[in-house]
Amino acid sequence: MAQMNMIQALNSAMDIALSRDPSVVIMGEDVGYFGGVFRCTDGLQRKHGDHRVLDTPIAEGGIVGTAIGMGVNGMRPVAEIQFADYIYPAFDQIVSELARLRHRSAGDFFAPITIRSPSGGGIRGGQTHSQSPEGIFTHVCGIKVVMPSNPYDAKGMLLSAIEDDDPVVFFEPKRIYNGPFDGDPDKPARPWTTHPKGEVPEGHYTVPLGKAEIVRAGTDATIVTYGTMVHVAVAATEKCGIDAEIIDVRSMAPLDVATLRTSVEKTGRCVIVHEATRFSGYGAELSATIQEECFWHLEAPIQRVAGWDTPYPHAFEWEYFPGQKRIINALRTVMEA
Amino acid sequence: MIQKSRLHIPHPPARPGEAPDFSYLKISAPGEVPRPDVNTPAMEMADLAHSMVRVLKDDDKTTGPWNPHLEPEVLQVGLRHMMLTRAFDDRMQRVQRQGKISFYIKSTGEEAVAVAQCMALRPGDMLFPSYRQQGLQIARGRKLVDLMCQCLSNTRDMCKGRQMPIMYHSREGNLFSISGNLTTQYPQAVGWAMAAAMKGEDNLAASWIGDGSTAEPDFHHALTFASVYQAPVILNVVNNQWAISTFQAFAGGGREPFAARGLGYGIPGIRVDGNDFLAVYAVTEWAAERARTGAGPTLIEHVTYRASAHSTSDDPSRYRPKEDSESWPLGDPIKRLKQYLVQLGVWTEKQHKALELELEKHASDSWKEAVTYGTMSEGPALDPSDMFEDVYKEIPEHLKRQREQMLAEGGK
Ligand SMILES: Cc1ncc(C[n+]2csc(CCOP(=O)(O)OP(=O)(O)O)c2C)c(N)n1
Ligand SMILES: [Mg+2]
Secondary structure, eight states, X not given: OEEOOHXXXXXXXXXXXXXXXXXXXXXXXTOSSSOOTTSTTTTHHHHHOTTTEEEOOSOHHHHHHHHXXXXXXXXXXXXXXXXXXXXXXXXXXXXXXXXXXXXXXXXXXXXXXXXXXXEOOSSSOXXXXXXXXXXXXXXXXXXXXXXXXXXXXXXXXXXHHHHOSSOEEEEEEGGGSSSOOOSOTTSOXXXXXXXXXXXXXXXXXXXXXXXXXXXXXXXXXXXXXXXXHHHHHHHHHHHHTOOEEEEEOOEEESOOHHHHXXXXXXXXXXXXXXXXXXXXXXXXXXXXXHHHHHGGGOSSOOEEEEEXXXXXXXXXXXXXXXXXXXXXHHHHHHHHO | OOOOOOOOOOOOSOOTTSOOOOTTOOOOOTTOSOOOOTTSOGGGGTHHHHSOXXXXXXXXXXXXXXXXXXXXXXXXXXXXXXXHHHHHHHHHHHHHHTTSSSOOOOOTTOHHHHHHHHHHSOTTSEEEOOTTOHHHXXXXXXXXXXXXXXXXXXXXXTTXXXXXXTOXXXXXXXXXXXXXXXXXXXXXXXXXXXXXXXXXXXXXXXXXXXXXXXXXXXXXXXXXXHHHHTOSEEEEEEEOSEETTEETHXXXXXXXXXGGGGGXXXXXXXXXXXXXXXXXXXXXXXXXXXXXXXXXXXXXXEEOOOOSOSSTTOOGGGTSOTTHHHHOTTOXXXXXXXXXXXXXTSOOHHHHHHHHHHHHHHHHHHHHHHHTTOOSSSSSOOOGGGGGTTSSSSOOHHHHHHHHHHHHHTOO
16 A cells, blocks of 8 residues: 555556556646646656647647547547636537437447546635536536545546546545645645545555445434535534534435435434535535435435535635534534424 | 728628629639649648639539549449439428428538548548538448438437437448537547547548538637647538528638638648539548648538528528529539539430439338338337436436336326
């Protein structure tokens, strides 16, 4: 086992994929010679060559459009969209083409593409470097949408995504690239070496897509969350003394309903936490699903903790960010009901 | 006089009730345009984008350096493919009018583009068409029955009822799945070509869009990526003058030809008489040689005319003169190739008429067969639960549940 942060874990996954499978191609803005603005592809071009780790024009629609053509021609492109905030120019190629190609051609054509993109806030990025657009993509049938919350999952899930014959949109919570973040910006940064999931095998392994993980067992309530908010939820739970079970969804689509059901049937109370804005957010799908599955076990209305329905503000990041306080309040609300 | 900024609104030269006017078209004399070496840098052959490659003359003879010197047998095959395309279109238009299919799009007047290009390419080349290149399907040997079954969404539909009529595909035929979203196939073709080059294969990709579709951002994406990576791709703009009711100047601005858009990217642009089978063939052969010898992409503008309505849902008499089509100065591609063959002495009016009848019968026989595999109103029918397949490679849990629910509800 090695100690890796999330960037190193993702880098290791791509390095292994490039080494194992000649059809894997890495492509994106600044990913080649420079190694990516977040360094996720550092050294890969030097090792695997500039035909396999491609710097691309700044044209997200072009990146995904050409990746689809490559995928149809037997390649397995891993395309980086530099920030999730810049994925929208590629939206049509993702939604109308990538997601539906297999279906519309009755299985005759498909493009096994992974689209990696750093998402989420807490990095002083303002409204154009902080968004969490996963809910926009989970509404699209034909793509898988996932987000790891630690280096071990990041590597294993990225290898699964690359090896998957379905297209995967792989969001990377960039606030926790370098270390787990508990939602308190005033605390000194913690590196991944302090976290058990910072231990990552050097070789090939996969973490299956479509499986949630219970990161903390508990009996009082269930917190359903993913990405950065997993760590905030853990800290909030420990602070308030409510024995919450915390589920890291990991795969938003397809969703591991069974794990959610089992937990909420046991606790009878549920808080859903995500950074993304609340209205029509992914939490609405989670809430509806849990209500349908577990209604007769519920002791209290499901609570949602989310980003406010405003653009992500630069100056008031911590008022916006759904931090520990908001999670604790929601936990108290479900406990008091 | 005080100069003020002003807004320019393009206008077509003639509206309904007015006399057709094609004086805006720049047409070169047949044989006039030189044929440069395929490795010539784009800017040194910028004239190709502003002139018009033509081979067939008004006296039905050929001339000039672009003559592809095809054997009469090859030309007869081309003529047959074009005539079959037209017969197929006419049959499908008729069955749409009878309510047998929901929708159809004809390619009348533009048959030379798809047919000559397909014949100038190799079977391993991957084609990314728009909805108006049925000639590609026919020239690649797809059976009319198969195309008709797609339009019927019946049990033999290669799309399994998942796409509206005309959105064909064929994996064996290297014909990519047609999308209803304009221009999306353009960067995809470039990506396919990039992969071919990465793998060291010498197949190329070719894609087609209309004049109106050049305004989409994917046009720019495709040209940018093709230029940057010198992808072995042929990018075609079929300028049939109209985008539904919108004159081509609304996409092109009307000052520079679409072919010239390649030049800013360093991609050779070449403008060709799209109704001249020989010229289209020659230009495609030239572009294919460029692609296969590492000289990179080519942008071809085919100047042609959409002789029919945009689709069965359109009525062009509301926005352009009725006589426009007959006045089109570049004539009809089938008629022109036929006259050339007659002039050569390898084809007669009688043979032509007989072939027309044979192909009409072939289309009508094919239709009779196609409907035995199901129609929109009569069986056999596709299994509706099949819609849950191929969303993903494996059916996920939630779709299994939805399928069960649909079956339990017992259908409609
Ligand atoms: C992205 C998108 N926008 C609009 C449409 C609706 N639409 C279908 S065909 C068409 C006109 C296209 O004209 P052109 O590109 O010139 O091709 P042509 O039909 O003449 O072959 C339009 C606007 C569409 N299918 N896709
Ligand atoms: Mg047009």
